[in-house]
Amino acid sequence: MNFKLKTITRLFLFILLIGFLAFGSILLSFAYSNNFRTWFIETIVNTEKLKLDIKGKTLLEIGWQPELTLNNISIKNTALPRPENVAEIDQLSLQISIQKLFDGNIFINDLTISKPKVFLFKNMKGETNWSFSDEKADSNVFVFPVIFENLHITSGTFHYYDGISDMNFEGGIDSLKGSGGWQLPITIESKGSYQHKTLNLHASAGSYSELHTEKQPYPVKLNIAFGQTEIAIRGTVLHPLQVPDPKLNLSIKGPDIAELFPLTGIPLPPSSAYKITGDLSRHDSTWHFDNFNGEIGHSDLQGTVLVNPTLEPLYFNMDLFAKTLDLADLSGFIGVETKQSKQSVTEDNSLIPDHHFDLKQLRAANGKARLRATNFINKEIPLTNFDGQLSINNGVLKFEPVTFGIDDGRVNLWMTAYGSQNPPDVDIQINVIDLPLSKLIRKVKDIQKTLGKINGKLKIKGAGNSLKEILSSANGEAYLVQVDGKISALIVELIGLDIFHALGYYIMGDTQIPILCAVVDVDIKEGIARSKTLMLNTKESVVYGNGYLSLQDETFEVAMTPYPRDFSPLTLRSTLNLSGTILNPKFSINPLSTLMLLPPFDIGEVQKIDCKKMIRQAKN
Incomplete structure (x- = not known):
């Protein structure tokens, strides 16, 4: 029995000795070879998809806090060969505390990364080159904490291509410094650039011991300066290593809300300067800004x-309300340039904005948004009750619809832009219902006396990356009709050049003449709108017209011929010509027609106009 025990003991000691010798030889080889x-590091790190390639020398300083330095490193994803490397690092230096390993944590005293280059890629299938495992990780559980005491990154670059949205993102890190400890607060400070704008970051949080304490909320602070955009986050996170429950306050301010897209992935229109503050929390996979x-x-x-953000593509839902809305702040929704670039529009002497939409952003997210407003800061047009709803689905943008009031009237707008095409096809339909004409033209005193409501519809199809391109290529139709209104008698007589009656109204005072219709x-073809019917029928006269409006260069030409119902000795049956551009119209009278001092031969014909028939034809 003693012999067997001695034999087993000797065998155990022999195996233990062999193990120590093998382990010692490995340590010696690792230390000096x-x-x-x-070979050892690459063998431990490499997986079926991940390939670590150390091309330069490796250095090791032995001690209770050994320091390992690796030079000329590259990381590949063998499942996605392009780009060639996921990351390239000029030098990586790592100092580890051996004593802390026995506590169950990897305690890194110092990690220094020099000149890292990161190349991230997502293909059309949504596969990413930074995913090295087929198993989906549980994002709500932090398995094995790594504690960094000091972190330094210098001269880094970052490239990201999203094949689904066909968009590139790039940035750089001039310097990043991080520090922390088991009982010391964690701080990170970074200076760099992103999408050709400066990006500076300062973050602070509780210590690593607080991170592991589930009883107390974990404090966090974050400040981001992206160009002229400033973001601040303050608050706490419950259960940060299990199922995080953040209770945060988010403040954002900047010159243009569209500049948030590279940070949030949400396509937003250009805007005026803004400042927003609210509560930020997370429920399951959805972040709430309430x-x-x-x-x-x-x-x-x-x-x-x-x-x-876990859906592909990202999904958003916005429900917004404004008690007071400035119409100019909505200009970005229709492609009007912001205040900083309005000068170029004026110099071009153009009314229709040519500011290009970045429709690639429409493919970056799906979602819907609604904006409602009750009061408007707008002196020219009395707008009321704005309600705009839009959706983005697989690159297709829809306004469904946008409605607002003008006095007692309404305007409804539908639009569909197919952002997956370049240039995108765009369908637009606008319905106007009972719009008061006097409220639309308020600057001209006599025209303001005009009473009556107009109804109509615009329906066009175009293509382009700006409102100007869309209208310049538009095909479709439009009509406007008015019945049972009134118009200034002075305007009617001046249009008909009835000098006798016009002088009477000027001396005795103006009156209002009923508009019969x-x-x-x-018709609109390739951006040119040509009149099929242009007619004003009052109890005093009938005005016929014809002409065109080019949405390509904003030129127009309209000829109007009045036919008075009565005869005046100073009636000039003439053709009035309007021409020029929308912003610079010109007025002229046909000199030959002014010689006709006799009453028009078709006075009887103007009595036979069928308004209902003409309106029905226009609508059809």
Whole structure:
């Protein structure tokens, strides 16, 4: 029995000795052999998809805090060969605490990374080159904590291509410094660039011991300066290593809300300067920006924004409300350039904006948004009750619809832009219902006396990356009709050049003449709108016209011929010509027609106009 025990003991000691010798030889080889270190590290790290390639020398300083230095490193994803490397690092230096390993943590005293280059790629299938495992990781559980005491990154670059949205993102890190400890707060400070704008970051949080404490909320602070955009986050996170429950306050301010796209992935229109503050939280996979209040330009803004970044593509849902809305702050929704670039529009002497949409952003996210407003800061047109709803689905943008009031009338707008095409096809339909003409033209005193409501429809199809390109290529039709209104008698007589009656109204005072009907009916082909019917029928006279409007260069030419119902000795039956551009119109009278001092031969014909028939033809 003693013999067997001695034999087993000797065998155990022999195996233990062999193990120590093998382990010692491995340590010696790892300590003094560059080739062995390279082979050993690559063997441990490499997986079926991940390939670590150490091309330069490796250095090891032995001690209770050994320091390992690797030179000329590259990381590949063998499943996605392009780009060639996921990351390239000029030098990586790592110092580890051996004593802390026995506590169950990897305690890194110092990690220094020099000149890293990161190349991230997502293909059309949504596969990413930074994913090295087929198993989906549980994002709600942090398995094995790594504690960094000091972190330094210098001269880094970052490239990201999203094949689904066909968009490139790039940036750089001039310097990044991080520090922390088991009982010391964690801080990170970074200076660099992103999308050709400066990007500076300063973050602070509780210590690593607080991170592992589930009883107390974990404090976090984050400040980001992206160009002229400033973002601040303050608050706490419950259960940060299990199922994080953040309770944060988010503040954002900047010159243009569209500049948030590279940070959020949500396509937003250009805007005036803004400032927004609200509560940021997470429920399951969806982030909530609730109870926010802010200002965009002269408009106030409240509401809720939901974002689910785990869906492909990202999904958002916005419900926004403005008590007071400045119409100029909505200019970005229709492609009007911002205040900083309005000067170029004026210099071009053009009314239709030519500011290009970045329709690639439409493929970066799906979602829907709604904006409502009750009061408007707008002196020229009395707008009321704005309600705009839009959706983005697989690159297709829809306004469904956008509605607002003008006095007692309504305007409804539908639009569909197919952002997956280049240039995108765009369908636009606008319905106007009972719009008061006097409220639309308020600057001219006599025209303001005009009473009556207009109805109509515009329906066009175009293609382009700006409103100007869309209208310049548009095909479709439009009509406007008015019945049972009134118009200034002075205007009617001046249009008919009835000098006798016009002088009478000028001396004795103006009156209003009933409008029997007015009809404008046009065809639009390749950006040129040509009149089919242009007629104003009053109890005093009938005005016929014809002409065109080019949406390509904003030129127009309209000829109007009045036919008075009565005879005046100073009636000049003449043709009035309007021409020029929308912003620079010119007025002239046909000199030959002014010689006709006799009453028109067709006075009887103007009595036979069938308004109902003409309106019905225009609508059809």
